[in-house]
Each structure stands twice: as structure tokens, then as C-alpha cells.
Amino acid sequence: MVETPEISLVAILPELALTVGAVVVLMVAVSSRRAATYLPWIAGLTVAATGAGLIAQYNDVAANGFSVSYAGMIVLDNQGIVIRTVMLAAIAVALLVGWRYVTGLGTRGGEALSLVFLSAVGFMLMASSIHFMLLFLGLEVGSISLYVLAALGQRAKRADEAAMKYFLLGSVASAIFLYGVALLYAGTGSLTYLGVFEFFSGDTLVFSDGLLSAGVALLFVGLLFKIAAAPFHSWAPDVYQGAPAGIVGYMGAAAKIGAIAALLRFVQVPFQSVIESIQVPLAAVAAFSVVLGTLYAIVQQDLRRVLAYSGVSHAGFLLMGIATGGVAEVQVLFYLATYVLVLVGAFGIVSLLEGSGSAGSPIENWKGLGRRSPFLAWSLTVFMLGMAGMPATAGFIGKFGIFTRAWSGDLEWLVIVGLLASVAAFFFYLRVVVAMFFEDGDGKTPKLGWPAGIGIGLTLVITVGLGLYPTPLLDVLTAALG
């Protein structure tokens, strides 16, 4: 007799909605000649249905508290809902600003759209998984979709190079992660977060210390690779530069959301009682990422490489919050939410200027954009200031929150490193602004369609709005997670 575990549909409603959307997109793309006219509607409906699923989940948690289902595989709690909401917002903005990437692929637009949805399913599962195998499956569903998305564009040498590098290095990282899971299982005898937590907090005999430490280290390295934290970042600049401009923002954002969600849960549950041992290596990686990302970004001549290296330093700031343990969850999530939206928005502007399938974007091309297209130039300025952490943008509130938590969490030296790097970062963020407004050039004049306009406008409103008046969101987050 087979005993069925508790099957809770509400725990996976957003994922279900996205999966159904992806399958419908595929069916329509195959069967209908006028698929191109239907795809926007299906995409919109899918995003709306996912949002409805999230609301249902929120109501469920509000009524019944958090719940675990599928034999201890998945947890339904507010933290998972917040991360999935961030993911959904990233998809919505990415599709709005990058819709030309989907249409530009012609008959393969359906594949691209469905892969965007499926990658989101993978990373969302990472956010709610409390089981290492499910975490790995989520990671793979998400990552493999992103490898394909990187390769789907036009066949340019640089794009192929980027896709190949992303695929090979990403596969190695996944293998490292899986090796870590295997060693952790060998050491603790458990694959669930709770089991590992009980192992570490109990007085169980650790019969192979080295094996266990190696497993934990490999586990973290696999995820640190996905968020492009130094020294596991070497893929990021080439991929950010070479992958199709219309989708690369989403690629960076989605991978960061999934891996940060998993890392956050790691320090909250399974490794909570050994946080002192993993704090130092995490803080070291954070400091290294912040410093290296900032220094390398200063010398780049291509805006997309600048954004890639700034992504390395942002990974460092996020890790700073994670290194404090589970106490900075509100700050980390706020930072993550605002950063990924700005990232998607900034790459949206890059794709409008250079073309959605383009590779590379030298600073040269941005000269004089302030006169040719004031709206885009000003938007990019705001995004750059937001990433730099200028007061009155959401980036400032995010950095401030993380620094405060790290300072009170006895990581003062890390905060000082972060502050110095933030100041130095203004140099490269402002360089493109200077090029746009104070240098002459006669590059392309981008055409701004209404979907891209709405997407960029939304991101602008969020960046500035949350910078001036962040209290409501922070209150909601604190109430939901507290």
C-alpha cells in the first residue's frame, strides 16, 4: 500500500500557472499561424495568473500560518512568496522591455517565451524548497533554460562564445553543487534542511569532519557561482556582454534571485547553528566580490561589462547581508528586489539602443544620447544612480539597510570595505552618464515602443518611489517575515 504524502496545490500555485503558460505558449506557437498575435496575450495572462496564485498563497499563509507539504520538500511561507513576487516582477518588466527579443526571434519566439517561464519555475522552486534534491532540480530547470536563452539569439561569434562559456562553466558549477549535496548526505545522513539542522544542532557524533566541511563548502561554491560572486565570477562579463541584449538582464536577475533565495534559507535553517564557521568565508567572498567587482568595472570600456562587474559587487553586498545569518532577511530581500528590477531596466535600455539580439555595447555608442533620446538617457541615469546607491533612490535604502545589519552583526570591517567600494563605484556608474550628456556623438537613435516605455517607466517609479518613501514596503516585509 502506497502512502501518499500531503499534496498541497496552493504551495505550488505560481509554479503551476507558469508551467501551464509555458506549455500553452508552446502549443500555440506550433499550431497557430498567427501565433505572434496571440503570444503577448498569453504572456500577460500567465503573469496575471501567477500573480493570482501568489495572492492565494498569501491568503493561505495569513489564515493558516506556514505549511510544509510533499513529504517535507516544500515550505509555503511569506519569505518564499516575497521572493516569487520579485521573480514575477522581474519577468513582467523583462518581457515588457525585451519583447522585441521575442518577436525578433521569429518562429522561435514561442520557445524563448516558454523558456523564460520555465526558468522562473525552476528558480521559484529554489525559493520554497527545503530539500536539497528539489533545490538541485530547481537550479537545473532554471539554469538550463537560461543556457538555451543565451544561445537562442542571432548566430554571432561573440554570442556563441558567451552561450558556450555560460553552459560549460554553469554545468561545472552544478556538478560541484551536486557533489556538495552528496558529501553533505554522506556526512549528515539527511537531505532535508530540517534534518541537516537537527544534525548540526544535536550532539550527533560527527564521524567525518573533513568530508562534511568539504560538502558544505562545495554546496556554497555552486550557488556562489550562480550569483557571480568573486572568485567564481569569470563567466559573468563575457556572458553579460555576448548574450542577446533583450534577455540578458532577466538572465542575470533570475539566477541571482534563485541562488540568493537558497543561500538565505541555508543560513536560516540547515546551517544556522554553525553560522560562526561559515560566516568568515562568506564575508571574505563578499569583500572580495565588492572590491574586485568595483575595481574591474572602473577599467571596462563596454557598458555591458560594466554592468557585469557591478553585478559581481552587488553579489558581494547581498552576501554581506547573508553573512550576518538570518537576521538581515528583510534587508537582503529589499536589496535583491530593487537591484534586479534596475538591472532588468538598464539592460532594457541597452537592448533598445543596440538591438535586442546585439552583443556588446561600447561606451562610445552612448555619447550624445542625452540629446537624441532624453527619456532613455535620464532613465539610465536614474538606474545607474540607483545601482550606485545614491540617496533618494531605492539602492541607497538597500545598501543602508545591509550596512546597518552587518555593522550590528560584528562585521564592521566588511561595512568599511563596502562603503569605500560604494564611493569608488560612483566613478564608473557616472561615466556613462557623462558620456550621454556631456560628450558629442552621432550613434543610433533608439526607437521606444509603448511596452518598453511602460516597463522602463515602472522601474523608474519603483526605484525613485522606494528611495523616497520605502517605509510601507519595509513594514510589509518586516511584518511578513518577522
Added chain:
Amino acid sequence: MSELVIFVVAGAGALAGALTLILAKHPVYSALGMLGTLFSLAVLYVSQLAHFVAAVQVVVYAGAIMTLFLFVIMLIGVDQVEDTSETIRGQRVGAIGVVAAFAILSGYLWLSGIFSWEVVGTGTEPVNGSIEATGQLLFAEWVLPFEVTSLLLIVASVGAVGLALFKPRKAEDE
């Protein structure tokens, strides 16, 4: 005793296959060597009472994946001998250096004793690796990961179609 004999024979087979895979000049011999390794592993699985894993090993790896490998080798051409010249300058020296560093590091860790392995009461409880037991686990406790794996297959097939059905002219015109 019989278990030891099976282990030694199958283990030797697996090692011989792996060495053939690496050392053979001819790709078909390499593929056959890999086949030998896969079969030997299946025997080892059976001796561990993991019948299901053994069956999967034979059907999926030795059956499907090896056939695929052989197809690819045949399509590319069996008479092509692999070019073993270095593509990156100093590749061989670098590789030897990395291997040496790894050996020194692992030797140090081994001697330092933190990898010492003390068996504490494991292996007393027999694990039921039969097909029935695996199936019950797979469709009850592990039903969600099982379904997510199907998503992985969708992603793989969508990706394969999207990347293989590429018509450069058409995509550029649109």
C-alpha cells in the same frame, strides 16, 4: 566470499573499461570500453541489492546513451583519429602542475587525519532497493521532484528544437 569475488571481477572490469575509454586511439574502442564500465557498475549495483538502479543502468546508459554515442561516432566518421596536439600553449605543463598540487594537498589532508572514516553502526539495516520499493518512494514521497524532472525534459526538448531548427536567413528577415 562470493560478494568479494563479484566485487573484484566487476571492479576490475570497470577499471579496465575506464582505462580503455581514455587510452584507446580509436573512438569506437573508447565507446566499447565505456560500455564495459557501465555494465560492470550494473553488476556492482546488483550485488548491493539495488536492482532498480542496475536495470536503469543497463537500459538507459548501456542501452540508450551508448547507442547515441555510437551513432554520433559513426556520423562523424570512425576513421578519424583524435588530434592530441596542444591547443593552449603550456597546457600539458599546467595540467601536470595542477595535478601535482592536488596530490600534495590531498596527501596533506589525508595525513592530517580529518578525513579519517570511522564507521558508526551504518550498514546494519538492509536497504530495500527492489523495483517495487523504489517505485513506491518515487511516486509517493518523491512525487514533486519526479514531476519537476519532467519539466527538465520539457526544457531540454524545447532547447534542442529551438537551437537545432535554426534558419539564419529567415530570422534576419523578420
